[in-house]
Amino acid sequence: MKASMLAMMFTAALSATVAIAQEDKAEATEAAKTLAIEGKDGKTIQAEVLSADEDSVQIRRADGKEFDLPFARLSDAGTAAVRKVLADKKAEMEAEIARKKAEEEEDKKPGVRVKVPDEPKSPDELTEKIVVKKGEIVITRFAEAPDGLARPKVVKEAPEDRPYIKVEFKDGDPLVAVLTSSAPKTVKVRCLARTKGETTFNEITILPLKTGTPSFETWSDPLEELVIFDFGYLEE
Numbered sequence: 001m002k003a004s005m006l007a008m009m010f011t012a013a014l015s016a017t018v019a020i021a022q023e024d025k026a027e028a029t030e031a032a033k034t035l036a037i038e039g040k041d042g043k044t045i046q047a048e049v050l051s052a053d054e055d056s057v058q059i060r061r062a063d064g065k066e067f068d069l070p071f072a073r074l075s076d077a078g079t080a081a082v083r084k085v086l087a088d089k090k091a092e093m094e095a096e097i098a099r100k101k102a103e104e105e106e107d108k109k110p111g112v113r114v115k116v117p118d119e120p121k122s123p124d125e126l127t128e129k130i131v132v133k134k135g136e137i138v139i140t141r142f143a144e145a146p147d148g149l150a151r152p153k154v155v156k157e158a159p160e161d162r163p164y165i166k167v168e169f170k171d172g173d174p175l176v177a178v179l180t181s182s183a184p185k186t187v188k189v190r191c192l193a194r195t196k197g198e199t200t201f202n203e204i205t206i207l208p209l210k211t212g213t214p215s216f217e218t219w220s221d222p223l224e225e226l227v228i229f230d231f232g233y234l235e236e
Contacts, residue, residue, distance in 0.1 A: 034062070035085055037069070038078035045069075049085040057082050107162070111143030111150025116190075116230045122201060123192060123227045128152050130228040132169045132177075139166045142183070142231065149183055149231035158182070165209065169226060177217040177226060181209035186234040196222040208234050 036044045037059070047059035056068040071079055117125050130152060132138045141162045142149035149163055158164050163183040170176045181187050187209045192201040206228065209215050 035081055037082060038075045039073050040075050042075070044078075049082055049089075052082070052086055057086075107143060107151070107153075109143065111145040113145045113148050113150045113232065119203070120192065120229075126227065126229045128229060128231070130165065130167060130226075132167045132226045132228070134169050134175065134224050135171050137166070137168045139164055144184070148233045149187060152231070165228075165231070167226070167228065174218045174220050175223055179206070179209055179215045179217070179228075180213075181211060183209070183211060183233075186210050188230075188232055188234045189228050190230040192227040192229070193223045194225040196224045201227065
Protein backbone atom coordinates (compact mmCIF):
# COMPACT_ATOMS: atom_id res chain seq x y z
CA MET A 1 0.00 0.00 0.00
CA LYS A 2 2.79 2.42 0.96
CA ALA A 3 4.65 1.69 -2.28
CA SER A 4 1.47 2.32 -4.26
CA MET A 5 0.86 5.64 -2.48
CA LEU A 6 4.47 6.70 -3.05
CA ALA A 7 4.15 5.87 -6.75
CA MET A 8 0.96 7.93 -6.99
CA MET A 9 2.61 10.86 -5.18
CA PHE A 10 5.64 10.65 -7.48
CA THR A 11 3.41 10.59 -10.60
CA ALA A 12 1.42 13.59 -9.36
CA ALA A 13 4.60 15.52 -8.57
CA LEU A 14 6.06 14.67 -11.98
CA SER A 15 2.87 15.79 -13.76
CA ALA A 16 2.90 19.08 -11.83
CA THR A 17 6.57 19.63 -12.71
CA VAL A 18 5.89 18.99 -16.42
CA ALA A 19 2.90 21.37 -16.36
CA ILE A 20 4.96 24.12 -14.72
CA ALA A 21 7.78 23.58 -17.22
CA GLN A 22 5.32 23.85 -20.12
CA GLU A 23 3.86 27.06 -18.68
CA ASP A 24 7.35 28.51 -18.18
CA LYS A 25 8.27 27.60 -21.78
CA ALA A 26 5.10 29.25 -23.11
CA GLU A 27 5.77 32.37 -21.06
CA ALA A 28 9.40 32.45 -22.25
CA THR A 29 8.28 32.13 -25.87
CA GLU A 30 5.79 34.94 -25.42
CA ALA A 31 8.37 37.11 -23.67
CA ALA A 32 10.82 36.52 -26.53
CA LYS A 33 8.35 38.21 -28.87
CA THR A 34 8.25 41.40 -26.81
CA LEU A 35 10.69 44.28 -26.63
CA ALA A 36 11.41 46.85 -23.96
CA ILE A 37 10.86 50.05 -25.93
CA GLU A 38 12.41 53.14 -24.35
CA GLY A 39 10.78 56.57 -24.63
CA LYS A 40 12.43 59.97 -24.52
CA ASP A 41 11.33 60.29 -20.89
CA GLY A 42 13.45 57.24 -20.00
CA LYS A 43 10.45 55.02 -19.30
CA THR A 44 10.03 51.71 -21.13
CA ILE A 45 7.01 49.78 -22.40
CA GLN A 46 7.13 46.01 -22.93
CA ALA A 47 5.39 45.22 -26.21
CA GLU A 48 5.53 43.22 -29.44
CA VAL A 49 6.48 45.16 -32.56
CA LEU A 50 3.95 44.48 -35.33
CA SER A 51 4.64 46.92 -38.18
CA ALA A 52 5.59 50.52 -38.86
CA ASP A 53 5.35 53.43 -41.26
CA GLU A 54 7.49 56.57 -41.52
CA ASP A 55 5.97 58.22 -38.46
CA SER A 56 5.00 55.48 -36.00
CA VAL A 57 5.30 51.85 -34.99
CA GLN A 58 2.32 49.59 -34.32
CA ILE A 59 2.78 47.58 -31.13
CA ARG A 60 0.83 45.09 -29.03
CA ARG A 61 1.06 45.21 -25.26
CA ALA A 62 0.93 42.18 -22.98
CA ASP A 63 -2.79 42.86 -22.34
CA GLY A 64 -3.45 42.45 -26.07
CA LYS A 65 -4.13 46.12 -26.77
CA GLU A 66 -2.69 47.39 -30.06
CA PHE A 67 -1.89 51.01 -30.83
CA ASP A 68 0.45 53.25 -32.81
CA LEU A 69 3.43 54.73 -30.99
CA PRO A 70 5.01 57.77 -32.73
CA PHE A 71 8.75 57.54 -33.31
CA ALA A 72 8.96 61.13 -32.09
CA ARG A 73 8.20 59.86 -28.56
CA LEU A 74 10.99 57.26 -28.58
CA SER A 75 14.58 57.67 -27.47
CA ASP A 76 17.39 57.02 -29.96
CA ALA A 77 17.95 53.62 -28.32
CA GLY A 78 14.24 52.82 -28.46
CA THR A 79 14.04 53.79 -32.12
CA ALA A 80 17.11 51.72 -32.98
CA ALA A 81 15.74 48.67 -31.15
CA VAL A 82 12.40 48.92 -32.96
CA ARG A 83 14.02 49.36 -36.36
CA LYS A 84 16.24 46.31 -35.73
CA VAL A 85 13.17 44.17 -34.96
CA LEU A 86 11.48 45.45 -38.13
CA ALA A 87 14.59 44.70 -40.19
CA ASP A 88 14.75 41.16 -38.75
CA LYS A 89 11.07 40.62 -39.56
CA LYS A 90 11.62 41.83 -43.13
CA ALA A 91 14.63 39.55 -43.56
CA GLU A 92 12.67 36.55 -42.27
CA MET A 93 9.77 37.32 -44.60
CA GLU A 94 12.08 37.70 -47.61
CA ALA A 95 13.84 34.44 -46.74
CA GLU A 96 10.50 32.63 -46.49
CA ILE A 97 9.39 34.06 -49.86
CA ALA A 98 12.67 32.96 -51.43
CA ARG A 99 12.34 29.49 -49.90
CA LYS A 100 8.82 29.05 -51.25
CA LYS A 101 9.85 30.32 -54.68
CA ALA A 102 12.77 27.89 -54.80
CA GLU A 103 10.44 25.09 -53.70
CA GLU A 104 7.95 25.99 -56.44
CA GLU A 105 10.71 26.05 -59.07
CA GLU A 106 11.93 22.66 -57.89
CA ASP A 107 8.39 21.28 -58.08
CA LYS A 108 8.13 22.36 -61.73
CA LYS A 109 11.08 20.21 -62.75
CA PRO A 110 10.29 16.82 -64.33
CA GLY A 111 10.18 13.99 -61.84
CA VAL A 112 12.08 10.73 -61.75
CA ARG A 113 10.40 7.66 -60.33
CA VAL A 114 12.35 6.00 -57.55
CA LYS A 115 13.00 2.29 -57.52
CA VAL A 116 10.83 0.38 -55.04
CA PRO A 117 11.48 -3.00 -53.40
CA ASP A 118 9.92 -6.03 -55.10
CA GLU A 119 8.23 -7.16 -51.89
CA PRO A 120 8.16 -4.34 -49.30
CA LYS A 121 6.96 -5.32 -45.85
CA SER A 122 6.90 -1.90 -44.21
CA PRO A 123 6.15 1.72 -45.24
CA ASP A 124 9.62 2.58 -43.94
CA GLU A 125 11.06 0.85 -47.01
CA LEU A 126 9.24 3.28 -49.31
CA THR A 127 10.47 6.81 -49.97
CA GLU A 128 7.53 7.90 -52.16
CA LYS A 129 4.07 6.94 -50.92
CA ILE A 130 0.60 8.06 -49.91
CA VAL A 131 -0.38 7.15 -46.34
CA VAL A 132 -4.10 7.17 -45.55
CA LYS A 133 -5.74 6.06 -42.32
CA LYS A 134 -9.37 5.02 -41.99
CA GLY A 135 -11.65 8.06 -42.04
CA GLU A 136 -9.11 10.33 -43.74
CA ILE A 137 -9.12 12.18 -47.06
CA VAL A 138 -5.65 12.75 -48.49
CA ILE A 139 -4.81 14.76 -51.61
CA THR A 140 -1.32 14.25 -53.00
CA ARG A 141 0.32 16.36 -55.69
CA PHE A 142 2.98 14.91 -58.00
CA ALA A 143 5.64 15.88 -60.50
CA GLU A 144 5.20 14.07 -63.80
CA ALA A 145 7.90 11.64 -64.88
CA PRO A 146 8.18 10.07 -68.34
CA ASP A 147 6.89 6.73 -67.04
CA GLY A 148 4.61 7.83 -64.20
CA LEU A 149 4.33 10.12 -61.19
CA ALA A 150 7.06 11.19 -58.77
CA ARG A 151 7.83 13.42 -55.76
CA PRO A 152 4.47 13.10 -53.96
CA LYS A 153 3.52 15.97 -51.66
CA VAL A 154 0.37 16.15 -49.53
CA VAL A 155 -1.66 19.33 -50.18
CA LYS A 156 -4.89 20.77 -48.80
CA GLU A 157 -6.63 21.28 -52.14
CA ALA A 158 -6.45 19.60 -55.52
CA PRO A 159 -4.06 21.61 -57.75
CA GLU A 160 -5.07 22.73 -61.21
CA ASP A 161 -1.57 22.71 -62.73
CA ARG A 162 -0.13 19.42 -61.40
CA PRO A 163 -1.28 15.80 -61.49
CA TYR A 164 -2.73 14.58 -58.21
CA ILE A 165 -4.32 11.56 -56.57
CA LYS A 166 -7.11 11.95 -54.04
CA VAL A 167 -7.85 9.09 -51.65
CA GLU A 168 -10.96 8.93 -49.45
CA PHE A 169 -10.78 6.02 -47.00
CA LYS A 170 -14.34 5.74 -45.71
CA ASP A 171 -15.31 3.88 -42.56
CA GLY A 172 -18.25 1.52 -42.83
CA ASP A 173 -19.25 -2.06 -43.54
CA PRO A 174 -17.69 -2.77 -45.93
CA LEU A 175 -14.78 -0.34 -45.89
CA VAL A 176 -14.57 1.79 -49.02
CA ALA A 177 -11.67 3.67 -50.58
CA VAL A 178 -12.38 6.12 -53.40
CA LEU A 179 -9.32 6.99 -55.48
CA THR A 180 -9.37 9.78 -58.06
CA SER A 181 -6.46 10.61 -60.36
CA SER A 182 -5.89 13.64 -62.58
CA ALA A 183 -2.76 12.19 -64.20
CA PRO A 184 -2.69 12.42 -67.99
CA LYS A 185 -2.53 8.62 -68.29
CA THR A 186 -3.90 5.63 -66.39
CA VAL A 187 -1.79 5.00 -63.28
CA LYS A 188 -1.09 1.56 -61.89
CA VAL A 189 -0.29 1.56 -58.19
CA ARG A 190 0.60 -0.88 -55.45
CA CYS A 191 -0.67 -0.82 -51.87
CA LEU A 192 0.29 -2.05 -48.43
CA ALA A 193 -2.50 -2.42 -45.86
CA ARG A 194 -2.51 -2.77 -42.08
CA THR A 195 -5.34 -4.56 -40.29
CA LYS A 196 -6.81 -3.30 -37.00
CA GLY A 197 -4.75 -4.40 -34.02
CA GLU A 198 -1.78 -5.40 -36.18
CA THR A 199 1.59 -3.73 -36.67
CA THR A 200 2.59 -5.56 -39.85
CA PHE A 201 1.54 -4.72 -43.42
CA ASN A 202 0.47 -6.95 -46.29
CA GLU A 203 0.29 -6.05 -49.96
CA ILE A 204 -3.20 -5.86 -51.49
CA THR A 205 -4.42 -5.22 -55.02
CA ILE A 206 -5.60 -1.81 -56.21
CA LEU A 207 -7.15 -1.41 -59.66
CA PRO A 208 -5.45 0.99 -62.13
CA LEU A 209 -6.58 4.60 -61.76
CA LYS A 210 -8.10 6.06 -64.91
CA THR A 211 -7.89 9.80 -65.45
CA GLY A 212 -10.85 11.64 -63.93
CA THR A 213 -12.77 8.44 -63.16
CA PRO A 214 -13.16 7.56 -59.45
CA SER A 215 -12.02 4.04 -58.61
CA PHE A 216 -13.82 2.24 -55.79
CA GLU A 217 -12.15 -0.40 -53.62
CA THR A 218 -14.07 -2.30 -50.91
CA TRP A 219 -12.92 -4.65 -48.14
CA SER A 220 -14.68 -6.72 -45.52
CA ASP A 221 -11.46 -7.05 -43.49
CA PRO A 222 -10.99 -4.41 -40.74
CA LEU A 223 -8.25 -2.44 -42.47
CA GLU A 224 -6.91 0.59 -40.58
CA GLU A 225 -4.25 2.05 -42.86
CA LEU A 226 -3.35 2.11 -46.55
CA VAL A 227 0.06 2.89 -48.00
CA ILE A 228 -0.10 3.48 -51.75
CA PHE A 229 3.14 3.51 -53.75
CA ASP A 230 4.81 2.85 -57.13
CA PHE A 231 2.91 5.29 -59.34
CA GLY A 232 3.68 4.06 -62.84
CA TYR A 233 1.80 4.66 -66.09
CA LEU A 234 -0.06 1.68 -67.45
CA GLU A 235 1.23 0.64 -70.83
CA GLU A 236 -1.72 0.59 -73.18
